[in-house]
Amino acid sequence: IMEIMGRHAGWLAGAAALATAYGAGPDLVYLPEVDFDMDKFLADVDRIYKEKGNCMVAVSEGIHYADGTFVSEAKTSATDGFGHAQLGGLAAHLASVVKEKTGAKVRGIELSLLQRCGAHLASETDIEESVMSGKAAVENAVAGITDKMVGFQCTRDNGKYVCKTELLNLTDVANTEKKVPLEWINKEHNGVEQPFIDYVLPLIQGEPNLPKVDSLPRFAKLKKVLAK
Template sequence: MEKLTGACIIGQSGGPTAVINASAQGVIQTALKADCITRVLGAAHGIKGVLEDKLYDMSQEDPAELDLLQYTPSSALGSCRYKLADPDVDDTDYKRILEIFEKYNVRYFFYNGGNDSMDTCNKISKYMQKVGYECRVMGIPKTIDNDLNGTDHCPGFASAAKYIATSCMEVWHDAHVYDTGMVTVVEIMGRHAGWLAGSAALATWAGCGPDLIYLPEVDFDMDQFINDVVSIYNKTGKCMVAVSEGIHYADGRFVSEAETSATDGFGHAQLGGLAVKLADIIKSKTGAKVRGIELSLLQRCGS
């Protein structure tokens, strides 16, 4: 592969995590030392910063401040959820990106994010090849869902998994201080991947976690769910359940009652309300004291 000489742009996209800045730090500090990279630019709020020509000259930053990125949570450069259109349908954004790349002689583009960010990388790379502009486009994995193809793990997953496991342990202890029966349903992030919900098993392994865990990779059966909960509750007077927000029926419908309430910038249904819905169903079937807990975005921010 031919060695290219020119500037590079690093951007961050999607939900911030406790460790995403460590990846940015690695790219920035390495790029500043690379003889083939003439300038290192940080995009403000991801690809939107490229489109709006809002770029930071990273060589002007205090090296000591860059060192601190390793221990700084969230997205230091700012993030976004911006979906590029199919270039065959609307190439407006791509022409603008090419204009910016040519303006700064950008030959390396790094984009730190999850599946949607990798989609952005793929689209930009193919467009640059199509128009004959030489540029290396590289995706840097980041997603708490831990579901990027070709990776054995994604930065962000471990910190989220730790938060989920410790939170489940704390909820378990809270439920077991009472001598009355109780069913607890904990809703965990994960639209299509069950790694996060599965991490609740770490709390169970430690002796204080969910009795039942439901993942989106397995079709959900409401009758079987109720039977499983009632069976454990009748035996022990307690039952703790961890459910992925993305559990769905065999026909593909999400169990979450809020599945159509809103969508994000990429058109994904914003799920929520699942724990409360399941808690209400269990209560109506058993009469037991039931509570639904949604860990929400704290899963992503926790470390």
């Protein structure tokens, strides 16, 4: 059971289905856009485990019950930088429940911040769009434009992915999420449909030729220089 970042939006956990589409990913994927049912989850896991002898599950950290409570919420007063309750321990909790109910050998894994630490695994699309957004941010800041965020306007017409930047008002994007469309989540609420795969697949395209030193990524050492 793999716990993946995503409090209210399940894009990261859903992206695990890319591996499934190509034969090596999770059997079940649970996103926070829909309510979580523990009994149905256990039935799903038990069914697949009996069919295959193993079962791999990807869950967003923010999956919640029908009453809105998170399946796993840290029993502390800790909050993140936005005042939200700190989540944690979901994978371990679900692993414990599955082991108790099915008797199967279960391992829970929380990927956590490791998901942000693999810059050397970034796709060429990732890198190109990062540079593009940074360039747009600097150019607009120098031009005196403020209170904006750089966003992406992307099209996928006729299977061709095209992306360009746009400026968005901070008041339109602050503390909000772009959620996975409900029609892209299967009716069983334990996986995603093909439109989701078609949407995210272009984002991982391209194999960049990144410099390495002794087989390790070449890390940048930047000096802070104040802009004048």
